[in-house]
Amino acid sequence: MKQNTSLVNVSYCLDRYLNKLIDTVPVNAYIHIPFCRRRCYYCDFPVSIVGNRPSSNASTMVVEYLEALTAEIRLFSNNFHKKPLTTVFFGGGTPSILSAKQLATVITCLDKQFGIASDAEISMEIDPGTFNKEQLLGYLQAGINRLSLGVQTFDDKLLQVCGRSHSRTEVFQAIEIIRQVGVNNFSLDLISGLPYQSLSQCQDALDTAVAIGPKHLSCYDLVLEPVTAFGKQYQPGKKPLPDDETAAEMYRLTQQTLTKAEYQHYEISNYALAGYQCRHNRVYWKNLPFYGFGMGAASFINGKRFIRPRTRKEYYTWVKKGAEIDTPVISTDDWLLETLMLGLRLAEGVNISQFERPILDKIAVAMQPYIAKGWIEVKDKYSQKIALNSGNLTALNLNTETRLRLSDPEGFLFSNTILSDLFEALV
Ligand code: SF4
Structure with a gap:
């Protein structure tokens, strides 16, 4: 009779591979900037809302957070053998809530603690209506060389339905600024399957995005998270959300439109022109180690997966206590599963x-x-x-x-x- 052998018993080679991975020094860092002007109705990310106040860059909340974040980076890096970072990704939240000076402080801290390779990809998520030309030039000067603009849709009504804090006009103003400062490597984020969204609106969004000509596009299907306003208000596949077949058609439409425009469909939700895949995100899909810093950020270091506290108060307390990671090393079974599922x-x-x-x-x-x-x-x-x-x-x-x-x-x-x-x- 065939034994129902545990995977861990039959995977000696995988054990060795995992051990090698545990010894691998991460060269990629995710930095979470948890501030947004308002919460979009579909979003369950760990964020703090700062509103539209022009003074928000200088607000105590942001300053306090950056102090904790840089303290965490310093505490962490002291405990590890280090290599220069080859990718850094500022995600959120809305990292463009930070002033250029504030962003530079974090990059300088990373450089001092780990070093940043001269050809590193340093990405930043930015939202329309949160930055001007001077600010963007400051980000570039601080080291940013790849931008990811959160558009989601170009339709004003749909933007309102989603609770986005910007308009279609602000999307085009943002793109104009990106062009003026000469950023070539930028990405647009789009969402399909939105409430009241029709197939033709989805096609319009894709055509508009192709006409803009970013090097990279992330096209996500709306996911209804139970804790969000959308999750409480809507049922999957029921009006005003598109039914399952229409949502599937939107996915096919996206694939057809973008591959016809020569974007490579390199990941379920991501498309890139040749040479412009997101180097940072590929690390996650390849199940390689990476650092994560900031409230709610995940990391995979020395075989340990760890998610930081998701509220600012808990995060500050954790940093004050020494930013210890006390999760066990993942098992070979888990690592194998993750490698397959992500790959x-x-x-x-x-x-x-x-x-x-x-x-x-x-x-x-x-x-x-x-x-x-x-x-x-x-x-x-x-x-x-x-x-x-x-x-x-x-x-x-x-x-x-x-x-x-x-x-x-x-x-x-x-x-x-x-x-x-x-x-x-x-x-
Ligand atoms: S801007 Fe992004 S992170 Fe902020 S609330 Fe909206 S979806 Fe969430």
Whole structure:
């Protein structure tokens, strides 16, 4: 009788790989700036609302937070073997609530504690209506070289429906400023599946984005989080939200429009012109170690995943107590699952020849129906499709690189179903 062996017993090689990963020094840092002018109705991120006050840059709240944040960076970096950072990502929240001087303080602190590589990608999320030309020039001077503009939609009515704090006009003003200061590498964020959004409005947003010509686009489907205003007000698939088929059509429309405009669909929700994939976010999808700093930020260091407190008060107390991370090292099982689930989000998929036969057998059984539907593809290292004997993964010779990937767009579209079956099979 075949034993129901724990994955950890059959994955000696994976253990060794995980140990190597634990010894790997992170070279990527996420910095959370948790301030927004108001809370968008779909957002459950850890943020503090500062309103539209022009004096907000100087507000005590922001100053206090930056003190705690830089203290955390210093405390942390003292405990680690360090290498210069190759990517830094300021996310939020709305990092452009910070003045250029405030942002420079954080970058200087990172540089002093870790060093920043001369060719590092230093990204920053910015929102329309929160910055002017002088401020943006200051950000660039501080070291920012990639911008991600939170547009979500170009339609004034939909912007209002979402509770966004900016208008369509402010989106174009923001883009004009980005162009004036000469930033070439910028990304736009869009959301589809919004309440009252029609397919033609979705197409308009895509066409407008293509006409603007960013190097990168992140196109998310609306997710109803229960704690948000949207989560309390709406039911998935019910009016005024698009039904499931219309939401799926929006996903296909996005894929068709953007790939036609030569954007590579490199991750479920992300598109980039050649050479402009987000280097920082690829670290997450490759399940590599990274630092996270700031309220609610996650990190993966020395094999430990850790999420910082999600309120400012708790975060300050944690920093004052020494910013200790006391979570256990993740198990090989968890690491394997995460590597698969995250890696399948990428168009290049996951190299399954690194897995041992018993694990592969489980993956094969769970994926069989989706291989038959064409939602999962098996490719070699040259991205050539590998024909499977009766769709059977287990018969493969795994001595050479073999990649499992979701097909585009259908596999990506049904990724939740596929990944949850994979999860069940491996847990
Ligand atoms: S601007 Fe972004 S982080 Fe802030 S509330 Fe809106 S969605 Fe959330």
